Amino acid sequence: xxxxxxxxxxxxxxxxxISSALNRKPKKKSKRFIAANFLILFVGVCxxxxxxxxxxxxxxxxxxxxxxxxxxxxxAYYEQVDMNDTAFLDKYxxxxxxxxxxxxxWLGSGTDPNGIRSWNLYxxxxxxxxxxKDGRSVRSVYINEEDGIxxxxxFCNYTMSxxxxxxxxxAVYGIDEWQDIAEITIGDKNYTDEKDIKRLYExxxxxxxxxxxxxxxxITDIVTDEFTHMDILNExxxxxxxxxxxxxxxxxxxxxxxxxxxNYIEWALSYFRLNDPAIP
Amino acid sequence: MQDKKIVExxxxxxxxxxxxxxxxxGNTALRVANNILxxxxxxxxxxxxxxxxxxxxxPPNRPESPGAYFVKIIRNKAIxxxxxxxxxxxxxxxDISFDELSECISDTNDVEKTIDSKLLTxxxxxxxxxxxxxxxxxxxxxxxxxxxxxxxxxxxxxxxKNISVRLFRMRNSLREHxxxxxxx
Numbered sequence: 451x452x453x454x455x456x457x458x459x460x461x462x463x464x465x466x467x468i469s470s471a472l473n474r475k476p477k478k479k480s481k482r483f484i485a486a487n488f489l490i491l492f493v494g495v496c497x498x499x500x501x502x503x504x505x506x507x508x509x510x511x512x513x514x515x516x517x518x519x520x521x522x523x524x525x526a527y528y529e530q531v532d533m534n535d536t537a538f539l540d541k542y543x544x545x546x547x548x549x550x551x552x553x554x555x556w557l558g559s560g561t562d563p564n565g566i567r568s569w570n571l572y573x574x575x576x577x578x579x580x581x582x583k584d585g586r587s588v589r590s591v592y593i594n595e596e597d598g599i600x601x602x603x604x605f606c607n608y609t610m611s612x613x614x615x616x617x618x619x620x621a622v623y624g625i626d627e628w629q630d631i632a633e634i635t636i637g638d639k640n641y642t643d644e645k646d647i648k649r650l651y652e653x654x655x656x657x658x659x660x661x662x663x664x665x666x667x668x669i670t671d672i673v674t675d676e677f678t679h680m681d682i683l684n685e686x687x688x689x690x691x692x693x694x695x696x697x698x699x700x701x702x703x704x705x706x707x708x709x710x711x712x713n714y715i716e717w718a719l720s721y722f723r724l725n726d727p728a729i730p
Numbered sequence: 731m732q733d734k735k736i737v738e739x740x741x742x743x744x745x746x747x748x749x750x751x752x753x754x755x756g757n758t759a760l761r762v763a764n765n766i767l768x769x770x771x772x773x774x775x776x777x778x779x780x781x782x783x784x785x786x787x788x789p790p791n792r793p794e795s796p797g798a799y800f801v802k803i804i805r806n807k808a809i810x811x812x813x814x815x816x817x818x819x820x821x822x823x824x825d826i827s828f829d830e831l832s833e834c835i836s837d838t839n840d841v842e843k844t845i846d847s848k849l850l851t852x853x854x855x856x857x858x859x860x861x862x863x864x865x866x867x868x869x870x871x872x873x874x875x876x877x878x879x880x881x882x883x884x885x886x887x888x889x890x891k892n893i894s895v896r897l898f899r900m901r902n903s904l905r906e907h908x909x910x911x912x913x914x
Contacts, residue, residue, distance in 0.1 A: 453832045454813075459850035460873050461806045465798035467858050471870035472758060472797050474885055612891070663891040670892075671899075 521560055521594070521603060523571055525610065528603035530594055539602070542702045544591065548600035553593050554578040569596040571603070580624040580699045588624040588701055604704060607718035613661035614720045616654050623703045625695065628652065632698045636708055636728055637691035650728060657715065657722035665721040668712070685711055693728070736796045740788040747788075748781050755797040758875075759804045765876040766808040766824040767815070776811060780804040805874060824876040830901060831873060850913060857907045861900065868893060869900050 519530040554573035561568040577588040590605040628651035693706035715722040739747035763773035780803040793799035871877040879890040
């Protein structure tokens, strides 16, 4: 069979199909649909982007940060950490205090929209020597200085990105192969064995990456009369597991969420459809 | 004018039928032809030929939907004209949708089968019946009408990305459906 035959066969389909397509009117998005979309964003923000809210219901709340400020640098958003939140700093292997010798190269400066506050951004010197194979630096942690007070800022997501490949995101944390990883934790399961790390990382990097619209289409496709959009989002939120990767250099990845029900990972506004379950 | 009234005008051989079809469905039909041919004057020629063909075929045919019937005629005429002109250029939406559908049958080039065209149409109709109404409409808009993703987006309120993902899945499903039916 060739494509011409297929095209000709399509040309002879019953007119009811053509009539239906001809008469389709753009449907208005219902309030429920808008609410569901909002929830996706909200769940995304709560569970994964960790930016603006503390989320009380999901199992990954402990990794959230209440940023004092969100700044943009070099095409990515960074969240300013509250340096009084020592538990959070511990989770990310970061010191409770920043001394001036920890500041590396000056990266730039910024001001808020009102021009009242201004700050300087520096690399985090202990990480500045860590490079990926192609020579890229760790870009997950920088130091913010405002009126002589230092605080960490953590990579959140790229500012302009429909979706980002998994390897691009892991490179932000200085990881570009499984041998760079010391441990991976998914929910309450911790993996330190090389075989497990290799299996998991290869599963992650061979995933199919997509953006929010495509993921929304995935959710829409599994909506049934029995399970509404909202039911599915609630189920995803209830069963979500946090994923943490720690590199052999001690850099901690953040904001990754695994949805075991549909076998997807969400990370920095990108969604990754895994080939195999992350938790066997 | 209502579709039933238009068909009646054809049956009493009133030339008002031609202008009624042109007025109600002319723009869509012209867009289908232009999406395939990418030449407004060729598309216009197709439109006039199709109106004549409809005049000649109704009666004896009595289409329930004169719009669908008319668009079907113009689509097939445009493809015939496209094939005559094909050597000149490849840049239309039809080329793109044609290439997309080629994926469905790409691994069967070594297996030559004589496929009954009517049977193939039946399988495609079965496939369309298995889809949601919205997805079936999207499939028809893309592969019957050769609408661009942008045009489909404006008619469905879905994003182009969403439509693209749906079409990808539908092509894969169609491929499986045709395989199961022994069509490839």
